[in-house]
Amino acid sequence: DLRNGLRPLGSTPAEFEQDLLSNLYYRRGTTVESASAQDAYETLALTVRDRLAARRARTAAAHYETNPRWVYYLSAEYLLGPQLEQNLLYSGTTDLAPAALKALGFSPEEVEALDVEPGLGNGGLGRLAACLLDSLATLDIPAVGYGIRYDLGIFKQDFENGEQVEKPDDWTFQGDPWEFPAPDDWQTVGFYGYVGPEGWVPGEIVHGEPSHLLVPGYGTETVNIVRLWRARAAQASFDLRRFSAGQYAEAVQEAVKAENISKVLYPDDSTEMGRELRLKQQYFLVSCSLRDIIRRFRFRNSDWSDFPVKTVIQLNDTHPTLAIPELMRLLVDEEKLDWEQAWSLVRQTFAYTCHTLLPEALETWPVDMLGRLLPRHLEIIYRINAELLDEVRATFPDDLSRVRNLSLIQEEPQRRVRMANLAVTGTFKVNGVAELHSQLLTSTTFADFAALWPDKFTNVTNGVTPRRFVRLANPGLSALITEGLGSEDWLRDLSLLSGLAPLADDASFRARWRSEKRHAKSALGLGDPGAMLDVMIKRFHEYKRQQLKILHVITLYQRLQSAPGRFGVPRTVLFGGKAAPAYYAAKSIIKTINAVAAAVAADPKSSGLLRVVFPANYNVTLAEKIIPAADLSEQISMAGKEASGTGNMKLALNGALTIGTLDGANVEIRDRVGADNFFLFGLDAPAALSLRSGDYQPRSYYEADDELRAALDALSNGVFGGAGQEVAQSLLGRDEYLTLADYRSYIDKQDEVAAVWQNQERWTRMSILNTAGSGFFSSDRTVSDYLERIWRASPVRP
Ligand code: 26M
DSSP states (O other): OOOGOOOOOOSHHHHHHHHHHHHHTTTSSOTTTOOOHHHHHHHHHHHHHHHHHHHHHHHHHHHHHHHOOOOEESSSSSSSOOOOHHHEEEEEOHHHHHHHHHHHTOOOOHHTTTTTOOOOSSHHHHHHHHHHHHHHHHTOOOOEEEOOSSBBOOOOOEEEEEEEEEEEEOTTTTOOOOEEGGGGGGGEEEEEEEEEETEEEEEEEEEEHHHHEEEEEEEEEEEEEEEEEEEEOOOOHHHTTTTOOGGGGHHHHHHHGGGGTTBBOOOSSSSSSOOOHHHHHHHHHHHHHHHHHHHOOOOOOOOGGGGGHEEEEEESSSSTTHHHHHHHHIIISSSOOOOHHHHHHHHEEEEEOOOOOOGGGGGGHHHHHHHHHHHHHHHHHHHHHHHHHHHHHHHTTTTTHHHHHOOOEEEESSSSEEEHHHHHOSSSEESSHHOOOOOOOOITTHHHHHHOGGOOOOOOOOOOIIIIIIIEEEEEEEHHHHHHSSSSSTTTTTGGGGGGGGGGOOOOHHHHHHHHHHHHHHHHHOTTTSSSSEEESOOOOOGGHHHHHHHHHHHHHHHHHHHHOOOOOOOOEEEEEOOTTTOOHHHHHHHHHHHHHHHHHHHGGTTTTEEEEEESSSSSHHHHHHHOOOOOOEEEOOOOSSSSHHHHHHHHTOOOEEOOOOOOOOOHHHHOOOOOGEEESOOHHHHHHHHSSSSSOOOHHHHHHHHHHHHHHHHHHTTTTTHHHHHHHHHHHTTTHHHHHHHHHHHHHHHHHHHHHHHHHHHHHHHHHHHHHHHGHHHHHHHHHHIIIIIOOOOOOO
């Protein structure tokens, strides 16, 4: 960067090699002769990072000069995926790096394998946050993501006797070369204590220490950041405790407990466990981030009335909702604004994205717990509630049921704060994540709020970044797409994929498309590349219905025994995903899948026809290997339960055909790729709802369907172990997610899938049309929609 008097970074192979050597020597403190593979990896990471850091400096300068409107994304989770490959691509060093490593005597494959993915999220919600940051940078939007730097990310999954066991994910064991610590930007966070005449007096103080990762845009100069907070024992916490010299070590230990706040990611993605440490994490994130946002606002602004002009803060689900009372507290107690002005600023600043439809997934916190941990925030929540309920009574006189539903406080069976109600009340926009989801939100979950504030609700359909999930994951198909379209522009404008549609009728293009799929399958190395690869990759949850898929596998297996003519075509069925450690039913399903896989593998009749594989520890790294190889994408949740899904989009973009219900974004995928190119089955959301609310009898399906009965009997009789009996029991008992009701429709549709597979030309045509029709599902489009409907921020080009 000449403006800063810096030597420009090398762009030739020789210069890149020089930069590597210099980093190895001066920053890693070693030499080529004595360097380990880890030394080489860390040095490569630093050398690549340097190139992005120069762009980061230019981006920050442009932002400072412009004093723009900022988008702040608040999320308890970011599932960023491995950083090395992406940063090589985005810094234009994909070819330079391995050449330079080789020239220095290192094995590029060995070095690149040392890149560790930061697993700072559970699943869809955390991965969406990462895709949105990628697109914000690509679109040159001034944006910062705020999150928590967990010491331990999502657990590593292992199988012992087919059962899931969890191992800690100490992802920074070797340090993290991508991270920039910024210890001088620390913040102070209070907990507990009391509210006296002088205001809130916290009883415990913790420091938040930030570090950031670079978030480069693709095909542009912009490099944004994601800022992650780590809890550190505050110096003051030692003094507060007035420990005597005799108990020095014990007192220090006590103070260091503060650092537990950012110790571990909660490995749960649906039901709330209501742990106080989780609430502390949420407040810790919110408090550190808001003070940082205000500090940044003050660089170039002085008037509070400009705050919502220069700032929009997006809440990724309810996890950061305490930001609403926290900003009220900062404005009223610390900045001495009057309540009305503060409330108006707050309600113009925040927006909220809801990611669920499961009532049990709506977060609530016991009033007692929240009041003990954050006494001033509870007072503020009570006042917000009093004013909310006044407005409700004024708008709907004598309507007690609305007052009860809209209240921020649930009364029975225990007084709890409803975080979703607080989020809807304290924001100017609330969005769902797919059309169907947003409709269901305003007609069910938030119906009373929608009647009160109809203009507050909107939809922003999710998307995924084509850079990571097509270009990086599937370089072969990407090159073919680029050739077919005549340029690489599709990587920044995914709607251009529609230009592939005519090529679906070109036999030689189809042959090359098929060959890319086969290559990806061979590279994955699971099963026969000639067999259909049928994948179900997602968190384990009963509503997602992995149990329906395993019933299908058992039916195929039983046909091999007794009706081979009905079997269909050779398939490899691949499952991937983790279950929350405390989710017993999901773990039973995992154990059953592993038992079925073993039984199928042990039976010579399945040879060359049916294989079940379940690689452990599904994560972003593994997703990038599986998705390009997939032929069939399983999106089989009970209609009305999956908010959107994003794996469905990644798979369709890579040319997998979908078998799915009319749930979440499946509806929009089918609309765009064409009903003829989508295998639809099952009850739709209204039908599922009415069956569920009537007198649903799963046994009647069992009795009426021979194949279903045979499959369930095998489970019940322990053919696939004790966990199989539990799965069967749950299906024949309540079957909460209508698995048996959808079984026949699913099996028949799978038979149709097999018939189409037999016509490979037709299948390939459909596959190309899936990719061609999926351009809408780019997270660039998602960010454009957020900008237009919610954020209203403009690009700033460095
Ligand atoms: C809450 C409390 C305590 C511990 C963990 C949580 C929690 C963590 C993650 C709750 C939910 C979490 O994630 C939910 C999620 O991933 N939802 C998915 O979001 C995707 C992106 O919008 C959608 O595509 C999926 O349909 C939706 O299930």
